[in-house]
Amino acid sequence: MSSTILAAARPNPVLDLLRRYGVWIAAAGLMILLPKVFSSGAALTTMCLMGIMIVFSLSYNMLLGQTGMLSFGHAVYYGLGGFLAVHAMNTIAGGKLPIPLPVLPLVGGFMGLLFGFIFGAVSTRRAGTAFAMISLGLGELIASLSLILRGFFGGEEGITANRTKMLTLWGVRFGPQIEVYYLIAAWCLVCIAAMFAFTRTPLGRLCNAVRENPERAEFIGYSTQMVRFIAFCVAGFFAGIAGGLAAINFELMNAVNISGGQSGVVLLMAYIGGIGHFAGPILGAILVVLLQVFLSDITGAWMLYFGLIFIGMVMFAPGGLAGLIMLHLPLWRRGTILQVLPHYAAMAVPVLMGAAGLTLLIETAHHQLVKTQTDGPAMHFFRLGFDSNTPLPWLAAALLLGGGLWLGRLYAPRLKAAYGDAAHGVEAAR
Amino acid sequence: MSALALEDVHKTFGVTPIIRGVSLEVGKGERHAIIGPNGAGKSTLFHLISGRFPVSQGRVTLNDEDITGLKPYQINRRGLSRSFQVTNIFPKLTVFENVRCAVLWHLGYRYSFWHNIRKLNDANERAMAILQQIGLADRSQLPAGVLTYAEQRALEIGITIAGGAGVVMLDEPTAGMSRSETAHFVNLIRKVTEGRTLIMVEHDMGVVFDLADRISVLVYGQIIASDTPARIRSNTAVQEAYLGQALEAEH
Ligand SMILES: Nc1ncnc2c1ncn2[C@@H]1O[C@H](COP(=O)(O)OP(=O)(O)OP(=O)(O)O)[C@@H](O)[C@H]1O
Ligand SMILES: [Mg+2]
Secondary structure, rough: HHHHHHHOOOOOHHHHHHHHHHHHHHHHHHHHHHHHHHHHHHHHHHHHHHHHHHHHHHHHHHHHHHHHOOOOOOHHHHHHHHHHHHHHHHHHHHHOOOOEHHHHOOOOOOOOHHHHHHHHHOOOOHHHHHHHHHHHHHHHHHHHHHHHHHHHOEEEEEEEOOHHHOOOOOOOOOOHHHHHHHHHHHHHHHHHHHHHHHHHHHHHHHHHHHHHOOOHHHHOOHHHHHHHHHHHHHHHHHHHHHHHHHHHHHOOOOHHHHOOOHHHHHHHHHHHHHHHHHOHHHHHHHHHHHHHHHHHHOOHHHHHHHHHHHHHHHHHHHHHHHHHHHHHHHHHHHHHHHHHHHHHHHHHHHHHHHHHHHHHHOOOOOOOHHHHHHHEEEEEEEEEEEEEEOOOHHHHHHHHHHHHHHHHHHHHHHHHHHHHHHHHHHHHHH | OEEEEEEEEEEEOOOEEEEEEEEEEEEEEEEEEEEEEOOHHHHHHHHHHHHOOOOOEEEEEEEEEEEEOOOOOHHHHHHHHHHHOOOOOOOOHHHHHHHHHHHHHHHHOOOOOOOHHOOOOOHHHHHHHHHHHHOOHOOOEEEHHHHHHHHHHHHHHHHHHHHOOOEEEEEEEEOOOOHHHHHHHHHHHHHHHHEEEEEEOOOHHHHHHHOOOOEEEEOOOOOEEEEEEHHHOOHHHHHHHHHHHHHHOOO
């Protein structure tokens, strides 16, 4: 008896360490193992992009999710960080300076911090819509400057560099993609940890307080403007690091990287992943990169799907992927998750029907509008060949979409009830 | 030396004068109640003192230091903290986090992003002690937004006193509470403002006469009387302007 109590009172240090850092050890292990499983060149490139975007979208969520600042110009800090890193690479290589490649993202981070400081001083004077508008204006300003200041931004073609021309450390030249992958993975892990640690500091918590109720924050001793300003600088710093990583990865920076479009993408990533949870933007970055890579391979209308997914997410799952997962945590704890699975399986039928109908509609329309002139009216949809000029595909698409919507609405109440039972118990639901 | 002093303070919204020349002195450690009919400008006066609105004219001093025109956070840092008539908390943060955020500045952590908040024993212990005082210790991990109305009012006071301000201003702390809740609350207020200067707006005359050392009566933007409870009770001008109806409403 007494020995078990003693054992419980004195926790096993290894177990304690695991409990505290288990997630991080697992993440590191996963990052190390991933290239062994997915070793193709395309997979490596995709994973490198994911690592960069994870840092970028987490930095964005320091503003949107943590502090409640909707920015439309976050690519400015990513892009400027990237451009400075590219120039730094060229300068270092040209001057044979003894600076190794792995520290280069810090150059990007510094640039992001510097411009976060300058633009933050202007834009964080205001909150809410005014802040959003200023961020949009600054974003557009820098984006248009990027086409004018050719010396720094290189015009349409951008600026290139060669990462292998830098000081070699322990024989690693970062020529092969796999070496770049591990560099990005290491930076990614460090940045995730740093940004997570930030949420657990006095300032990190005050960011949340300012998001929740800025007025009250002023009456407990905090200048909301200062809180927003520091958060903005820190977010700029990490965005700059992401830009530096991008510069190393692509050995190229151009106007697209600093455009309003890029600012939009980072918003989408954070939102789709879920801005209410720290890990949300990580999931969002992974999903969006996957979609970008795979959808753009399959269909020319991939941006449209991307937009539809975003709209669907905003309408049906405003908490994003992380929100959906959190919704099922209580079910997992109660051990009732298996109860709802059959209902999800049943719901999958109308969802897949609707999705198939919508996809067919989009693809046929896309073919009609864009490709008929060059390719003729004949088209393929999942290996099914047909003529896009006949009413048949349109009819089928309408039937699938309509049927899916109808069945889905029919079944939705039962799904909801099943979820309610599983989450709160049958008694509570009544 | 006074804890708080107002000298001929005016406030106009557009062309409408709301506060029309208020002078007031509150001594250190005094419990001062401000009473008056609805719309008299009591909350507005609180907003002027705490920096939520700028004064149109006049001077406000805190511990003989001029605080006119300062921002709310600057005034708070100098030791004046206030609560709100309409509950004003951080609804999605936990109850504990609400109070902890309110102690951080005053413990010197300011904008630190180099301290791990879980290891700040002084902040965590102080927050917990305050939760115990206001009776919300067993609610500490709930989001503040799900608390009952009375609990949120208690949290409102907890946030207000958390920083350890020497001057505490409460705007209708017992509004909307039942009789038993009110009695409990009066004790709570007495307890947590021990050794501090208290300025309080209150409609409940029972609470006012129970707690206050001095009472000021604000009617239509002017203080018509400022005196001890006994003398306010027998003041005919006050009887006419306000107290007559207010005491009747009590019964
Ligand atoms: N921001 C504002 N702009 C214009 N008028 C205002 C503003 N705030 C308050 N007022 C007006 O000032 C007057 C005093 O309001 P105040 O809230 O200070 O009264 P009060 O004494 O606190 O009343 P109550 O007992 O109902 O809380 C009211 O007539 C109100 O309409
Ligand atoms: Mg009021």
